[in-house]
Amino acid sequence: MRVLALSTTDWRGGAARVAHYLTQGLRDRGIHADLLVATKTSDADFVQTIDAPPAPRRGLKRRVVQRLGYGALNLLSPNGPVAFDPARLADYDVVHLHDVPPVSLLDLVRRLDKPIVWTVHSMAPLTGNCVYPYGCDRWMRRCGSCPQFGQWPLIYQARDASAEILTARRLAYGRMRFQAVGVSQWITDRIAESVMGGQPRHTVQNPSWRPDYYPTDRAAARAALGIPDDAFAVMVSVSGNALDLRKGLDITAAATREIRATWPDADRLFLLPTGIVPPDGDMAALLRDIPGLPPRMIEDTATLRRYYTAADVVWHPSRADTSSMVSLEAFGCGTPVIAAAVGGVPEIVRDGVSGLLIPPDDPAALVTATRRLIRDPALMDRLRAGALATARDHNPDRFIDAYLAIYQKAGAFPSPSKDIP
Incomplete structure (x- = not known):
């Protein structure tokens, strides 16, 4: 054939x-x-x-x-x-x-x-x-x-x-x-x-493409990216245009603003924005004053794997999706996902198993789910194990x-x- x-x-x-x-x-x-x-x-x-x-x-x-x-x-x-x-x-x-x-x-x-x-x-x-x-x-x-x-x-x-x-x-x-x-x-x-x-x-x-996405040393990944030891690192996906709200960048920005305004330990939040980043600076403007790395388009899988591994969680507050490659890549590296329950996403991100599902278009729910993970290390450990199991189920x-x-x-x-x- x-x-x-x-x-x-x-x-x-x-x-x-x-x-x-x-x-x-x-x-x-x-x-x-x-x-x-x-x-x-x-x-x-x-x-x-x-x-x-x-x-x-x-x-x-x-x-x-x-x-x-x-x-x-x-x-x-x-x-x-x-x-x-x-x-x-x-x-x-x-x-x-x-x-x-x-x-x-x-x-x-x-x-x-x-x-x-x-x-x-x-x-x-x-x-x-x-x-x-x-x-x-x-x-x-x-x-x-x-x-x-x-x-x-x-x-x-x-x-x-x-x-x-x-x-x-x-x-x-x-x-x-x-x-x-x-x-x-x-x-x-x-x-x-x-x-x-x-x-x-x-x-x-x-x-979940095992040759590219698999668990590596988390501490080494965080050190290579310059993530503070006590930071709670959140990886987010951005779109190629600030006008494109499908991936929920505005929800991410609203959630981070709420965290910074209401959490006493808000400085622990550290963003890792990746995706197709336009050259006009609009993405960076939306995320201004939020601690983290600048938005970056990552083409090589070794660097992307380092980002996934270094993150404590991936935010995926998309307004529409047929599936979620971001989630499957994160799962391969053992990182859980907080995702909006839209389209085919719940078939990938199983609530309480490999991540947490939230209602669409709800920054407050994203904040609550994030706080839940920070406060419950045992839940985080279970979700990491569930993420790896989901990746194995979606093997090449x-x-x-x-x-x-x-x-x-x-x-x-x-x-x-x-x-x-």
């Missing part, structure tokens, strides 16, 4: 890392697998870049697409003809798409004539516009009058085309045959309710075995018709 995975990037973001880990794991089993991306940031030799000519930055077609609000369909992407060149595809038995691949929807239907597996990491492939609908259920029927129109990340759209985009997805998916995979049972259930609902469905939870072998079984099922399907009226 020969597998070609397609992702926007090969490392930045949870979906990219899952694609990377799976490709690496398949190759470790002796299976020929490659990862094809629009943007490469790792040095892995199995990652190929599409290397298509750049999309037009101006011109009539560009203006028309922008004016109509059809950007989510990637209609002007030049990647499809290169990625799905018949000479390239001839070398593979299965094509594995991750989230919204960096090709146009039309190219997916017209050019991709191979058995397909499609892993859904967010709700973007299921909606007309948004990455997460935040309580809106129009994606289940017909989008339109999008409540997120004009908000991040949709602030650059000239027109709300969510109804047309969802219709286009419905038509395209109806002309395709693929194995749809959710990274949690929660998102698999959403797939069943969506325009993808006619496809065979599976659930494969993401792995189970993850790879599950996808190999799905690839076999995908290969049993005849090629569908590619005709589009």
Whole structure:
């Protein structure tokens, strides 16, 4: 079996890392697998870049697409003809798409004539516009009058085309045959309710990648990062834009302000913010006057492992998530997580076992849960043990075995018709 995975990037973001880990794991089993991306940031030799000519930055077609609000369909992407060149595809038995691949929807239907597996990491492939609908259920029927129109990340759209985009997805998916995979049972259930609902469905939870995330010496990790001996270190994940509130950076800031205002030992709190950090300084401004390290984008796993190991707990107050790679990475290093009970997160973070669950959008609950851990060392020890046990349950072998079984099922399907009226 020969597998070609397609992702926007090969490392930045949870979906990219899952694609990377799976490709690496398949190759470790002796299976020929490659990862094809629009943007490469790792040095892995199995990652190929599409290397298509750049999309037009101006011109009539560009203006028309922008004016109509059809950007989510990637209609002007030049990647499809290169990625799905018949000479390239001839070398593979299965094509594995991750989230919204960096090709146009039309190219997916017209050019991709191979058995397909499609892993859904967010709700973007299921909606007309948004990455997460935040309580809106129009994606289940017909989008339109999008409540997120004009908000991040949709602030650059000239027109709300969510109804047309969802219709286009419905038509395209109806002309395709693929194995749809959710990274949690929660998102698999959403797939069943969506325009993808006619496809065979599976659930494969993401792995805790043991080769990268495992327990190391905690005292040494803290010393290397300059964390005071008596500090209670909290690792938090930040987004690439201060306007993007999905990961709850504003909740983190509110919780830390409450701690500093009400705790007599508030100076013990020490933040370790990591993630895709923008260069404009907005992230640092939100966390100003809070003891800790500056926000940092960490690309190498050795440094990221040191952060996870050094932290007493990871805060994950996300407003929406299909799963939680941050939690699985932390668990591999034996660090518990305080997380908002949204989406597929409770399938990973088990309350009182590997971490603590709190209501979404609730800084006060985050503060209370943190204080509970500080005051109860026995609970902290149990959660650390539970975190490691959860990581073992989400081991790479189970993850790879599950996808190999799905690839076999995908290969049993005849090629569908590619005709589009």
